[in-house]
Amino acid sequence: MLSNKCKYAIRAVLYLASQASATKMTHGTEIARLLKMPVAFTVKILQELAKKDLILSSKGPKGGFYINEQIKKLPIINIVNAIDGADAFHRCGIGLHKCSDDNPCPFHETFKAHREKFLSTLSSTTIGTFCIDFNENHFLYVQKEVV
Amino acid sequence: MLSNKCKYAIRAVLYLASQASATKMTHGTEIARLLKMPVAFTVKILQELAKKDLILSSKGPKGGFYINEQIKKLPIINIVNAIDGADAFHRCGIGLHKCSDDNPCPFHETFKAHREKFLSTLSSTTIGTFCIDFNENHFLYVQKEVV
DNA sequence: TTTAAATAGGACAATTTAGTCTTTTATATA
DNA sequence: TATATAAAAGACTAAATTGTCCTATTTAAA
Ligand code: SF4
Ligand code: SF4
Numbered sequence: 455m456l457s458n459k460c461k462y463a464i465r466a467v468l469y470l471a472s473q474a475s476a477t478k479m480t481h482g483t484e485i486a487r488l489l490k491m492p493v494a495f496t497v498k499i500l501q502e503l504a505k506k507d508l509i510l511s512s513k514g515p516k517g518g519f520y521i522n523e524q525i526k527k528l529p530i531i532n533i534v535n536a537i538d539g540a541d542a543f544h545r546c547g548i549g550l551h552k553c554s555d556d557n558p559c560p561f562h563e564t565f566k567a568h569r570e571k572f573l574s575t576l577s578s579t580t581i582g583t584f585c586i587d588f589n590e591n592h593f594l595y596v597q598k599e600v601v
Numbered sequence: 602m603l604s605n606k607c608k609y610a611i612r613a614v615l616y617l618a619s620q621a622s623a624t625k626m627t628h629g630t631e632i633a634r635l636l637k638m639p640v641a642f643t644v645k646i647l648q649e650l651a652k653k654d655l656i657l658s659s660k661g662p663k664g665g666f667y668i669n670e671q672i673k674k675l676p677i678i679n680i681v682n683a684i685d686g687a688d689a690f691h692r693c694g695i696g697l698h699k700c701s702d703d704n705p706c707p708f709h710e711t712f713k714a715h716r717e718k719f720l721s722t723l724s725s726t727t728i729g730t731f732c733i734d735f736n737e738n739h740f741l742y743v744q745k746e747v748v
Numbered sequence: 749t750t751t752a753a754a755t756a757g758g759a760c761a762a763t764t765t766a767g768t769c770t771t772t773t774a775t776a777t778a
Numbered sequence: 779t780a781t782a783t784a785a786a787a788g789a790c791t792a793a794a795t796t797g798t799c800c801t802a803t804t805t806a807a808a
Contacts, residue, residue, distance in 0.1 A: 455602055458766070481784060495767045501786060514775030515783040565722075568715035575711040605796070628754060641798050648756060661805030662753040 455572070460537040462491050463499050467533055470509055470521040471585035479518030499537070506536045526582030534576060543573045602719070607684040609638050610646050614680055617656055617668040618732035626665030646684070653683045673729030681723060690720045 456464075466485055473480060480488075482497035489496070500519050504511040508528070511519050534542055603611075613632055620627060627635075629644035636643070647666050651658040655675070658666050681689055 479784095483784095492767060494769070497785080498767080504785080511785060512775080513773075513783085513785045514777095515781095516776060517774085517784045519785085565719060568718055571711055572715050626754095630754095639797060642796065644755080645757095645797085651755080658755060659805085660753085660755045660803075661807095662751095663806060664754045664804085666755085 456534060456542065457538050459495075459499060460534055460542075462489075462496060463503060463533050463537045464530065465489050465491070466496060466500060466519075467503065467509060467521070467581060468585045470519055471526055471581045473520065479512060479516065479520045481518035485519065503533070503536065508533060508536055521581070523582075526585070527580050529577050530579050530581060530584055531573070531576040533581075543569060543576075603681060603689065604685050606642075606646060607681055607689075609636075609643060610650060610680050610684045611677065612636050612638070613643060613647060613666075614650065614656060614668070614728055615732045617666055618673055618728045620667065626659060626663065626667045628665035632666065650680070650683065655680060655683055668728070670729075673732070674727050676724050677726050677728060677731055678720070678723040680728075690716055690723075 466489065469485060469489060470480065482500050483493055485491075485500065486493040486496035500509065500511070503509045504519065508525065509519050509521055510525070511517070613636065616632060616636060617627065629647050630640055632638075632647065633640040633643035647656065647658070650656045651666065655672065656666050656668055657672070658664070
């Protein structure tokens with residue numbers, strides 16, 4: 455459903471959101487190291503997020519990336535839209551054709567209901583709500599393979 | 602959730618299942634043409650499915666691919682397992698770490714419920730149940746981009 | 749028995765996604 | 779003002795996915 459790039463983006467944003475103050479900046483390499491993500495790729499993603507105003511950045515010594523209260527009020531889906539595009543949740547899981555709500559395949563009900571639910575959760579949960587103190591919930595931010 | 606390859610596989614199998622008799626074989630190029638899928642790739646996938654006993658094949662003139670009643674009793678998830686591997690449905694949609702049912706992130710409940718439901722539908726719906734007469738339901742088999 | 753039609757198999761090509769590396773630009777501070 | 783530090787930008791590389799193409803094998807039927 456979500457690309458790796460997008461998952462990296464979510465984790466990075468949540469980490470930044472967990473860092474309380476706007477004066478506390480973290481530079482890209484440190485974020486990548488802390489979250490065990492590929493360094494250069496992470497920095498690229500952070501730059502992309504900054505360009506799209508989902509995180510803030512500051513150049514120079516003591517610079518880095520950070521987040522403010524306003525951004526914390528944005529829903530998680532904004533990150534998905536920024537990285538994977540707005541139609542990431544509008545593609546069919548089976549991929550058939552010329553079907554619709556009126557003319558569905560046997561999967562339609564189940565598939566659509568759950569996609570909508572996932573989407574609505576991503577839309578109603580803000581970055582601030584999702585993020586929990588990093589030190590207490592370190593588990594949240596390091597990728598795993600299998601649930 | 603499912604790779605393109607896997608979606609092609611599902612569509613091809615459903616098409617074959619919709620062809621009533623075992624004597625009715627369809628050759629790969631025709632399947633690809635009918636379902637508007639890439640020809641050589643489709644044939645490759647059909648060969649892979651045949652090797653894994655999810656469809657049957659016969660060489661030579663009048664040969665092709667087909668399916669019997671026994672195969673129609675298999676659930677759709679078998680196709681997914683054959684093409685994308687058995688853990689396609691055991692990866693987290695967010696990709697965080699060291700979480701569990703006991704120690705979940707805010708998405709866990711929604712995400713897991715969604716995935717389990719989708720998986721159980723794929724597991725309980727057989728190829729035969731899913732397939733409907735092709736001529737009456739041509740819409741089922743041609744890929745679309747967006748719902 | 750020859751031939752043509754089909755799958756089987758494997759090498760190869762193209763595209764997308766994931767990721768690195770190098771140079772430029774901005775800025776805090778010594 | 780000089781310097782070091784960090785983001786910004788963009789060219790490049792690697793890997794995975796998605797596909798093509800060519801040859802071998804099997805088999806129905808003329
Ligand atoms: S009916 Fe719904 S689930 Fe089925 S192929 Fe169409 S969009 Fe996908
Ligand atoms: S708690 Fe569940 S949804 Fe959240 S990151 Fe872990 S496996 Fe994924």
